[in-house]
Amino acid sequence: MNWNNVIQGLIFLTTVVLLAKPLGIYMARVYEGKPAGLNVLLGLVERWIYRLSGIYPETSMSWKGYAMAMMLFNGIGIAVVYALQRLQAYLPLNPMSMPGVAPDLAFNIAVSFATNTNWQSYGGETTLSYLTQMVGLTVQNFVSAATGMAILVALIRGFIQKQAETIGNFWVDLVRTTLYILLPLSMVLAILLVSQGVVQTFKPYEKVTLLQPVKDGNGAEVQEQVLALGPAASQITIKELGTNGGGFFNVNSAHPFENPTPLSNFLEVVAILLIPAALCYTFGYMVKDKRQGWVLLAAMLIIFIPCLWSCIYFEQHGNPLFNSLGINQKATAFQPGGNMEGKEARFGIVNSAIWAVATTAASNGSVNSMHDSYTPLGGLIPMWLIQLGEVVFGGVGSGLYGMIAFVIIAVFIAGLMIGRTPEYLGKKIETYEMKMASLMILIPPALVLAGTAVAVIWPQTKVSIFNPGPHGFSEVLYAFSSAGNNNGSAFGGLSANTPFYNIALGLAMFFARYWLAIPILAIAGSLSRKKIVPVNQGTLPTHTPLFVVFLVMVVLIVGALTFFPALVLGPIVEHFILHHS
Amino acid sequence: MIREHMRPAIVSFLLLTIITGILYPLSVTGIAQVLFRERANGSLIYRDENPIGSLLIGQHFDDPKYFWGRISSTSSVRFNAASSSGSNLGPTNSVLTDAVKVRIEALRAADPDNTSTIPVDLVTSSASGLDPHISLAAAYYQIPRVARLRGLSQETVKSMVRKHSYNRFLGLIGEPVVNVLKVNLDLDSYKTEYNMDI
Numbered sequence A: 001m002n003w004n005n006v007i008q009g010l011i012f013l014t015t016v017v018l019l020a021k022p023l024g025i026y027m028a029r030v031y032e033g034k035p036a037g038l039n040v041l042l043g044l045v046e047r048w049i050y051r052l053s054g055i056y057p058e059t060s061m062s063w064k065g066y067a068m069a070m071m072l073f074n075g076i077g078i079a080v081v082y083a084l085q086r087l088q089a090y091l092p093l094n095p096m097s098m099p100g101v102a103p104d105l106a107f108n109i110a111v112s113f114a115t116n117t118n119w120q121s122y123g124g125e126t127t128l129s130y131l132t133q134m135v136g137l138t139v140q141n142f143v144s145a146a147t148g149m150a151i152l153v154a155l156i157r158g159f160i161q162k163q164a165e166t167i168g169n170f171w172v173d174l175v176r177t178t179l180y181i182l183l184p185l186s187m188v189l190a191i192l193l194v195s196q197g198v199v200q201t202f203k204p205y206e207k208v209t210l211l212q213p214v215k216d217g218n219g220a221e222v223q224e225q226v227l228a229l230g231p232a233a234s235q236i237t238i239k240e241l242g243t244n245g246g247g248f249f250n251v252n253s254a255h256p257f258e259n260p261t262p263l264s265n266f267l268e269v270v271a272i273l274l275i276p277a278a279l280c281y282t283f284g285y286m287v288k289d290k291r292q293g294w295v296l297l298a299a300m301l302i303i304f305i306p307c308l309w310s311c312i313y314f315e316q317h318g319n320p321l322f323n324s325l326g327i328n329q330k331a332t333a334f335q336p337g338g339n340m341e342g343k344e345a346r347f348g349i350v351n352s353a354i355w356a357v358a359t360t361a362a363s364n365g366s367v368n369s370m371h372d373s374y375t376p377l378g379g380l381i382p383m384w385l386i387q388l389g390e391v392v393f394g395g396v397g398s399g400l401y402g403m404i405a406f407v408i409i410a411v412f413i414a415g416l417m418i419g420r421t422p423e424y425l426g427k428k429i430e431t432y433e434m435k436m437a438s439l440m441i442l443i444p445p446a447l448v449l450a451g452t453a454v455a456v457i458w459p460q461t462k463v464s465i466f467n468p469g470p471h472g473f474s475e476v477l478y479a480f481s482s483a484g485n486n487n488g489s490a491f492g493g494l495s496a497n498t499p500f501y502n503i504a505l506g507l508a509m510f511f512a513r514y515w516l517a518i519p520i521l522a523i524a525g526s527l528s529r530k531k532i533v534p535v536n537q538g539t540l541p542t543h544t545p546l547f548v549v550f551l552v553m554v555v556l557i558v559g560a561l562t563f564f565p566a567l568v569l570g571p572i573v574e575h576f577i578l579h580h581s
Numbered sequence B: 001m002i003r004e005h006m007r008p009a010i011v012s013f014l015l016l017t018i019i020t021g022i023l024y025p026l027s028v029t030g031i032a033q034v035l036f037r038e039r040a041n042g043s044l045i046y047r048d049e050n051p052i053g054s055l056l057i058g059q060h061f062d063d064p065k066y067f068w069g070r071i072s073s074t075s076s077v078r079f080n081a082a083s084s085s086g087s088n089l090g091p092t093n094s095v096l097t098d099a100v101k102v103r104i105e106a107l108r109a110a111d112p113d114n115t116s117t118i119p120v121d122l123v124t125s126s127a128s129g130l131d132p133h134i135s136l137a138a139a140y141y142q143i144p145r146v147a148r149l150r151g152l153s154q155e156t157v158k159s160m161v162r163k164h165s166y167n168r169f170l171g172l173i174g175e176p177v178v179n180v181l182k183v184n185l186d187l188d189s190y191k192t193e194y195n196m197d198i
Helices: A003-031 A039-053 A063-090 A103-114 A130-160 A170-196 A232-241 A262-286 A290-317 A320-325 A350-361 A376-387 A398-418 A431-457 A470-484 A499-529 A545-579 B002-035 B094-110 B136-150 B154-163 B180-197
Strands: A206-215 A221-227 B044-047 B050-054 B133-135 B177-179
Touching: A003 A170, A003 A262, A003 A290, A003 A350, A039 A170, A039 B002, A063 A103, A063 A130, A063 A170, A063 A499, A063 B002, A103 A130, A103 A499, A130 A170, A130 A232, A130 A262, A130 A398, A130 A499, A130 B002, A170 A232, A170 A262, A170 B002, A206 B050, A206 B180, A232 A262, A232 B002, A262 A290, A262 A350, A262 A398, A290 A350, A290 A376, A290 A398, A290 A545, A320 A545, A320 B094, A350 A376, A376 A470, A376 A545, A398 A431, A398 A499, A398 A545, A431 A470, A431 A499, A431 A545, A470 A499, A470 A545, B044 B180, B133 B136, B136 B154, B136 B177, B136 B180, B154 B180, B177 B180
Parallel strands: none
Antiparallel strands: A206 A221, B044 B050, B133 B177
């Protein structure tokens, strides 16, 4: 590792941590209903939405009501995105005359975007009309992110409230998140990205004359290059901010029109972790003990930072098979060196690895390099970060509520060790909370491991695998890890646009999202009803470095033990093959 | 309970769709087209008023008189900017090693005198299949060949490479790179200017 790698990593981490506090305070004010600076303009829009929709913002819902509203809203989203894709040939804003999308793929895409996963078994520029991208996908990028954040806020109310029967109003949380947080941030970032060269236009694809004609697959001479365009900046901005990750183009943020410069790359990768990191501060602020927020952020960073340096290290090390071929893989002032297969020259090793780790720690899933071409251990790290359950930053809202489920497990185990009733933030953790938290921790691994097992034994699914040997198994394991934890990135060689994968991964995404969201709302409802126990001698302090370490251990042990056997069959055995052949 | 949530769900979905799916992209487009018109439309490069490419999208070069870029794995034609794609080849896949060997042979055949090691980004596929850049090392490696075939001094070619190279942002972020299409356009226009002088 060279000095520049270290500096670029540190600049990234520092920026994320420094922005956590100001944005965290802002978001807390939005959720507490206090003036947050943008009320003059947006307050009008907010009230107008409530009036037209028949929403009574003062009414608070029971956890079941909240869950019902959330599911209903998400169900409408899935249905509308499905219909838009099927009918896009008959709808406007389709300059490239894209035909309707096949039913299995349309189902997969609809679930993928509603669940904040944004798994893509299609190429945007070859499948979807501008209308579908905007009115279908961009909208889901906003509202699926807002759904996750709303659920988190409902859970936070569970800790704050005393003996309350309700956990807040889903519509208010949804609308305020979209209007006051996601929309203003997206507006600013989208314009900054266009200034770097990200395209934002409704023109059809542009034709240009090639400087040197090129032969196509059949040997015919091609004189022209067709440049795919579209309203990309507005969509990819929210794809990063909302931890969605669905690219406008097939190769996502590796595409020069999505991510043209080192500055655009920096802005986008910071945007990936921006809200998940800041929500930790929002949490501490709202429960009136900021240390509790810092503890969760610290636990995330303790897992994140070693993963970051390891991934950079393995990728910088390059491919040992190239050494005997007269290729220079050393990093110098003139070249990034390392494993450059599937990476862009302007990002080199370090910016590709930072992105790969950030996008999988957060359940973002956008990519600026092709994870399938990573070295075995360099590719293991993103896969394992997903498998940890998307709690190291994780999705906006969903990452933090997942981490809080781990906190509940951790205080329960600690409570058993010292022989006291487990408590967290003054609320007793009892059987009901433990059952729900256990469900949340068990469902994703079950989806991932069972899904992978079915996929490798199902007849005729093997043709989807692209790379031979253990790497091919890694492709399948990565796909189900990604869908079963709502990440959305892929080992892209896998041909996932088949009825089997579209349906299996679609179901995995659906259950991974809602079977976790509903138990967490149940916890929120149960906690709301409880009294707040004053701090006493038997209280386990949850703001100490000791607790941070304990929490990290719980996350790591669950994640590591569950997936170690599967990882041995894929990346680990591939590593030994690579270094001993 | 479903009935009471029905109207809020449908109407708020509709309103949020109008705001985030129509008004938001339209206003970003409006602002972008006023402030950064050229960039918002794909950073096109023109020669004699005809679009000859985009500053941000690479083109395929295998003529030894031009600088070569990254390998592109798009189908059905290389650098297909209407269908971006990486190779997705894993590190242990023999197809990858074979592709790298083919590229090395092509580079060596085009410039047999050059015995230095080849920069890795010149023999590997980019992530997008559209990478417009190569590293400085990959450009310097090709200078002797291009200079010889065009009858130019290595210094002249090197100055063109320098002219179209980009440093790290603030000297820290990203990697220094050279824009292949821009250098090749300069090489071609240098030729015409040179001929006119005679």
